[in-house]
Amino acid sequence: MSEEISSIIADADDHMKKAINHLEMELVKIRAGKANPQMLDSLVVDYYGNPTPINQIANVSVMDARTLTIQPWEKNMLQPIEKSIIGANIGVTPQNDGVIIRLSLPPLTEDRRKELVKKCQGEGEHTKIAIRNIRRDAIEHIKKLQKNGLSEDAAKDAEADVQATTDKSTAEVEKHLEAKEKEIMSV
Numbered sequence: 486m487s488e489e490i491s492s493i494i495a496d497a498d499d500h501m502k503k504a505i506n507h508l509e510m511e512l513v514k515i516r517a518g519k520a521n522p523q524m525l526d527s528l529v530v531d532y533y534g535n536p537t538p539i540n541q542i543a544n545v546s547v548m549d550a551r552t553l554t555i556q557p558w559e560k561n562m563l564q565p566i567e568k569s570i571i572g573a574n575i576g577v578t579p580q581n582d583g584v585i586i587r588l589s590l591p592p593l594t595e596d597r598r599k600e601l602v603k604k605c606q607g608e609g610e611h612t613k614i615a616i617r618n619i620r621r622d623a624i625e626h627i628k629k630l631q632k633n634g635l636s637e638d639a640a641k642d643a644e645a646d647v648q649a650t651t652d653k654s655t656a657e658v659e660k661h662l663e664a665k666e667k668e669i670m671s672v
Contacts, residue, residue: 497651602669624647627643
C-alpha cells in the first residue's frame with residue numbers, strides 16, 4: 486500500500502476518533518439524574534468583561550448524588566455565575582446563599598428521561614453523519630489518486646479499509662449511546 490493511501494486512511498481514522506471524542510464530551514453534559522460537575526463545563530461566565538469557563542473562576546463540586554455546589558474564588562462573582570446558570574437553561578434553578586451556589590437536580594420524570602434519550606440519539610446521529618462525511622472525503626481522495634495512476638485493485642482495497650474504519654467507528658458510537666441510554670433510564 487502506498488504512503489499516500491496509508492496517510493489518507495490514518496487521517497480518516499484520526500478524524501473519526503475526534504468525532505467520537507466530541508460525542509463523549511456532549512454525552513457527559515447530558516445529565517442522567519446524578520450530579521456531575523462536567524455538566525457545567527460548557528458554561529461561560531462574564532468575568533470582568535471576558536467570557537470565562539465556570540471551572541476557571543469557581544470550585545464546582547458534588548455535595549451529594551443530586552446536588553452540585555459552586556464556590557467562586559471571588560464573592561463578587563456569585564451574581565454573574567447565577568445569571569449564567571439561569572441563562573444556560575439547564576433545567577436547574579441556582580440557590581445562592583451569599584457564599585456558595587447550590588444546584589439541586591430534580592429527579593427525572595419518565596417523560597424527561599425519554600427526552601434526554603432522544604437528545605443523546607440526536608448527538609449520536611450528528612456523530613454518525615460526521616463519520617460518513619469523513620469516509621466520503623477519504624474515498625474521494627482515493628479516487629483522485631486512482632485517476633492519477635493508482636491501480637484499481639489498490640483503490641478498492643483502500644476503500645475497503647476506509648469502510649472498515651467507518652464501521653468500527655459507527656459501532657463505537659452505538660456502544661456509547663447504549664451505555665448513556667442505560668444510565669438515563671435506570672431509576
